[in-house]
Amino acid sequence: MGDVLKKVPVKEQDPKVRATNFDEVCLGYSEAEALEEAARCLNCKNAKCISGCPVNIRINDFIACVKEGDFGKAYQIISEDSSLPAVCGRVCPQEKQCEGKCIRGIKGEAISIGKLERFVADWAREKGIKPASPDQKNGHKVAVVGSGPAGLTCAGDLARKGYDVTIFEALHKAGGVLTYGIPEFRLPKDEVVAKEVKNVEGLGVKIETDVIVGRTESVDELFEEGFEAVFIGSGAGLPMFMGIPGENANGVFSANEYLTRSNLMKAFRSDYDTPIFPAKKVVVVGGGNVAMDAARTALRMGAEVHLVYRRSEAELPARAEEVHHAKEEGILFDLLTNPTEILTDENDNVTGIRCIRMELGEPDASGRRRPVPIEGSEFEMECDAVIMSLGTSPNPLISSTTEGLDVNRKKCIVASEEDGKTSREGVFAGGDAVTGAATVILAMGAGKAAARGIDEYLRNK
DSSP: OOOTTSOOOOEEOOHHHHTTOOSOSEEEOOHHHHHHHHTTOOOOSSOHHHHTSTTOOOHHHHHHHHHTTOHHHHHHHHHHHOSOHHHHHHHSOGGGTTGGGOTHHHHSOOOOHHHHHHHHHHHHHHHTOOOOOOSOOOSOEEEEEOOSHHHHHHHHHHHHTTOEEEEEOSSSSSOTHHHHTSOTTTSOIIIIIHHHHHHHHHTTOEEEOSOOBTTTBOHHHHHHTTOSEEEEOOOOOEEOOOOOTTTTSBTEEEHHHHHHHHHTSOTTSTTSOOOOOOOSEEEEEOOSHHHHHHHHHHHHTTOEEEEEESSOGGGOOSOHHHHHHHHHHTOEEEESEEEEEEEEOTTSBEEEEEEEEEEEEEEOTTSSEEEEEOTTOOEEEEOSEEEEOSOEEOOTHHHHTSTTOOBOTTSOBOOOTTTOBOSSTTEEEOTHHHHSSOOHHHHHHHHHHHHHHHHHHHHHO
16 A cells, blocks of 8 residues: 555556557556555545535545445446546546545545546446446426537436437437547547447437437427427537638638548548648637647647647646646647737738736636736747637537527527526527537536426426
8 A cells, every 4th residue: 555645656658658649648547556555545424526426426425436346336326417428437526526625635635536537437438337227217308408528418318317318419420529529549439439428318308319309499489399498508619710810821720620621521531632731830818628639639649739829737627637748748838929910921820929027916707816917028939830728618509599599798698507408498408509619518517407497497396
């Protein structure tokens, strides 16, 4: 047994090796390592880690089972509250949630809750163990729009309660942002995402792909087809731009487009003929997790990559782990720097980017110090592609084609945090369609809340 105050380290691919491939960076715990890490848990009776989890997994109970070597029971405990444990164990910001509230973390390092969740989910998948299915159907039909984390969670929870649930997905593959947004090296698609989706289908959920609600059919038509409630979990896929000169040039991408081409169209595989820009030097604008994903993807596609962000490293919104991995792999950080123009040649191809140096002034509404331009500090950087990663907003297609559905000034659907209710009776919403771009686990929490709301609505109807 090692030092109980320190986490059992998790193995990772060597940075120089992984920068050239799309294999998973983190290799996860072995059985012996999982047992050793679980043994550090204090099994608190009033486990604060549970309140830090947006889907309220019974963390102390599942880790107690891992301690005893009963991994199957640990998986069933997790599956009662989470439809996507293998995903959450990989991409959740545990340091700000469950692990951030871990008592062990007061005098040492918090328990690696996320890595233990991943171990249990991977172990169950390898052994062919599935979540427990509902005993019987209750005869009520619910439609779910979007097969991302919010939609899958809402559908899974309702199916466990006996509802007949159908998910309508706009793209040809289910999974939403899990499939097209997060890179393969952080979240394997065939091995992890597709299997998690299969587990949700195993609960009795039907998934119809290539259905664009708001275009192929409307929310009103779903009600006419016999669905008694509709959950909108369509995400936030509309990219934002800066509005600077040159943004329409050849070689300028949104991070959404770049990652979708790489993930959904498999541009990272040599046996796929996917049109993606063969850039030698890429500038990524932004500092969030998506910016890190885009930068690390471009690096693996063979480019030298610079990440331009207008604040300092302390203000980077990305997870510390993602920043650390990006630096290890060779991403170059140009901090306190803001683009003012994208430079082009006579054929409108990107040749570079003009930037200005920034300094931090007084805090703004977000609590972070506001970046202020330094006069006379402009400079130019050569590049042949620019990826804008400035956030996303919901596509207004559904809200603009659904009568009686209130939206705010950002075109986000207005819905209750507690139960997902919207201004339209029988319509519920959650995840990025309501909050704007956020994390996978917060979308799952919203899907879970909406499932409770729909259940209560239909039982009292």
